Amino acid sequence: MPQKRMLIAGATGQIGSSVARHFMQRSGWNPVGLSRRARGGDGLPMLAVDMLDAADCREKLAAVPGITHVVYAARHDHAGGKQESADVNGQMLANLLAAVGDRPDLRHVHLVHGSKYYGSHLGPAPVPYREDAPRHDGQLFYYQQQDLLLAQQRGRAWNWTISRPHTFCDLSVSEPRSITLLVALYASIQKARGLPLHFPGTRQAFEARTQFTWLPMLARAVQWLISDPACANQAFNIVNDDPQSWRAMWPAVADYFGMDWTVGEAQPLAGYGDSHADAWNGIVAAHGLRNTDLRSVAQWAYADYVFSAQWDVVSSMDKARQYGFDDKVDTLRMWRESFDFYRARKIIP
Numbered sequence: 001m002p003q004k005r006m007l008i009a010g011a012t013g014q015i016g017s018s019v020a021r022h023f024m025q026r027s028g029w030n031p032v033g034l035s036r037r038a039r040g041g042d043g044l045p046m047l048a049v050d051m052l053d054a055a056d057c058r059e060k061l062a063a064v065p066g067i068t069h070v071v072y073a074a075r076h077d078h079a080g081g082k083q084e085s086a087d088v089n090g091q092m093l094a095n096l097l098a099a100v101g102d103r104p105d106l107r108h109v110h111l112v113h114g115s116k117y118y119g120s121h122l123g124p125a126p127v128p129y130r131e132d133a134p135r136h137d138g139q140l141f142y143y144q145q146q147d148l149l150l151a152q153q154r155g156r157a158w159n160w161t162i163s164r165p166h167t168f169c170d171l172s173v174s175e176p177r178s179i180t181l182l183v184a185l186y187a188s189i190q191k192a193r194g195l196p197l198h199f200p201g202t203r204q205a206f207e208a209r210t211q212f213t214w215l216p217m218l219a220r221a222v223q224w225l226i227s228d229p230a231c232a233n234q235a236f237n238i239v240n241d242d243p244q245s246w247r248a249m250w251p252a253v254a255d256y257f258g259m260d261w262t263v264g265e266a267q268p269l270a271g272y273g274d275s276h277a278d279a280w281n282g283i284v285a286a287h288g289l290r291n292t293d294l295r296s297v298a299q300w301a302y303a304d305y306v307f308s309a310q311w312d313v314v315s316s317m318d319k320a321r322q323y324g325f326d327d328k329v330d331t332l333r334m335w336r337e338s339f340d341f342y343r344a345r346k347i348i349p
Contacts, residue, residue, distance in 0.1 A: 005066045005105075006031040009051070009096060010074030011044060014168055014175045015112050015215060019071055020044050022219035032064055034096075035074070051092040052076075057099040066105050069226055072096070072145075073112040089141035090148060097152045106158045108226045109149060112218075113142040115166040115211075115237070120313045121305075127209075128316035131164070131235045146235075159232035161225040165213030166239055166315060167306060169334060171341045173290075179212075179306050180338040181347070182298040186269065187257045188348045189276050192283050196260040198267060199250050201307030206250070206263045209243040209312040214329040224325050231323055237315040240329040246307075252332055256339055270301040287349040 006023055010016040011033025023029040024044060031044060038046035049060045051074060061067075076088045093111075100106060118129040119136035126133075135143055149160050169180050187197050199206050221238045225231045254261035273295040280294040342348045 003066075004029050004068045005064070006069040006071060007034060007061075007064065007067050007100065008032070009034045009070065009072045011035050011046065012037070013073060013075070014170060014172070014177055015165075015218065016071070016073040017042075017172075018170055018215035019073060019219045019222055022216065022223065026223070032067075051095050052088065054095040054098060057095045061096075061099040067100050067103060068105050068107045070096070070100065070106070070109045071112070071222060071226070072110065084141055086139045086141040086144045090144035093145050094148055097148070101152050101156065101158075104157075106156075108158055108232075109153075109160045110222055110226050111145055111149065111160070111162045112222075113145075113162055113164050113235075115164055115239075115313060115315050116140060117142050117164055117235075118315075120166070120309065124311035127312045127314040129237065129314065130316050131237060131319055153233075161231050161233070162235035163218065163221060163225060163238045164235060164315065165218050165237075166313065167210065167212045168215050168218070169212050169338065170215035171338060173342065173345055173347050176297060176299040177302050178298070179303065180335060181342060182269075182300065182303050183253060184339050184342050184348045185280070185294065185298055186272065186303075187253060187259065188283060189279055191257055191259050192349075193279065196262045197250070197254040197257065199246060199261065199263040199307070200267050200269050200303060201246070202266045202310055203263060204310035205266075205307055206246045208310055209245050209314055210306075210309060211239045211243045211314055212329075212331055212334065213239050214334055217327045217329050220327055221320070221325055228324065236320045236323070236325075237317055238320065238325075239315050239317060240331045240334070241317040242328070242331050243312075243314040244331050249332065249335065253335065256336060266307075269303040269307075272303075273298065273300045283349060288346065289349060290346045292347065 008016050008020050008031055011020050012035040020031050023031045033044045033046040034049050038048035047060050050056045118133050119125050190197055218238050277294045
């Protein structure tokens with residue numbers, strides 16, 4: 001089988017690192033990671049590249065011959081829950097494609113986007129979201145990147161795909177933008193203080209349905225999308241496919257931690273890490289936990305974004321099923337196993 005060389009842009013991020021782990025365990029693939037600050041570890045060859053610098057992209061990527069596949073999971077730095085710059089993120093992809101887009105070995109470019117494509121962050125829209133839904137009126141870097149991808153592909157032999165996940169989850173203790181880790185920390189502190197597990201969002205958000213994407217499943221979907229010719233030049237929703245309301249999930253979380261739960265007035269969590277850092281240090285000492293800084297171990301402002309939607313956020317997986325992707329994840333089990341993982345690693349008591 002011909003060897004493939006995969007370039008993973010954003011390889012130190014939550015999605016990129018999960019994709020890298022997946023392909024490093026598959027024969028015939030030779031992944032190379034790309035990020036602004038190339039951290040070592042896990043055996044993945046890494047390049048430090050400033051994708052906002054076209055000259056740096058050309059110079060650094062000239063040293064990586066034979067690139068056959070690109071998985072683009074990079075995003076410019078932004079605060080949790082804040083809107084990313086369309087121009088900055090568009091320019092990053094443009095510089096990367098300018099450096100590798102005309103190479104004769106290139107076969108496929110895959111972009112990881114999300115359900116913000118459907119305006120999930122703006123307000124109610126018809127659900128389930130389907131891939132052929134019209135774009136909303138807001139500025140979104142997904143649109144700019146997709147248009148750029150189509151323009152760059154013209155006259156070239158490679159093709160493209162796009163995945164649209166939502167609220168990424170993975171077994172990791174080093175990713176602060178992890179909603180399962182954040183909830184585990186929040187529940188542990190509330191329990192230690194003798195308080196119930198209060199739902200941080202509104203009553204309307206509590207009743208709304210939402211969805212998650214288990215990142216190992218997304219990595220498997222990426223391999224399928226870039227390998228199956230029938231998927232070429234299309235976008236696909238990739239979610240666990242069992243949307244849940246917080247009304248269904250929150251009691252299950254409380255039950256895991258042996259707590260009562262409440263819902264009522266919204267209680268934003270953006271400042272929770274700062275205001276409870278001393279309490280957390282006491283819990284760590286009392287239970288012999290791994291030393292962690294509550295202010296940075298989780299991105300608390302991100303929680304306010306996750307708990308903010310007061311409408312259903314549900315993507316259809318019909319298209320992916322019709323094209324042959326049959327993976328499905330039990331979301332409630334995913335949450336329980338994530339909590340087990342944190343306990344086994346002495347992150348929570």
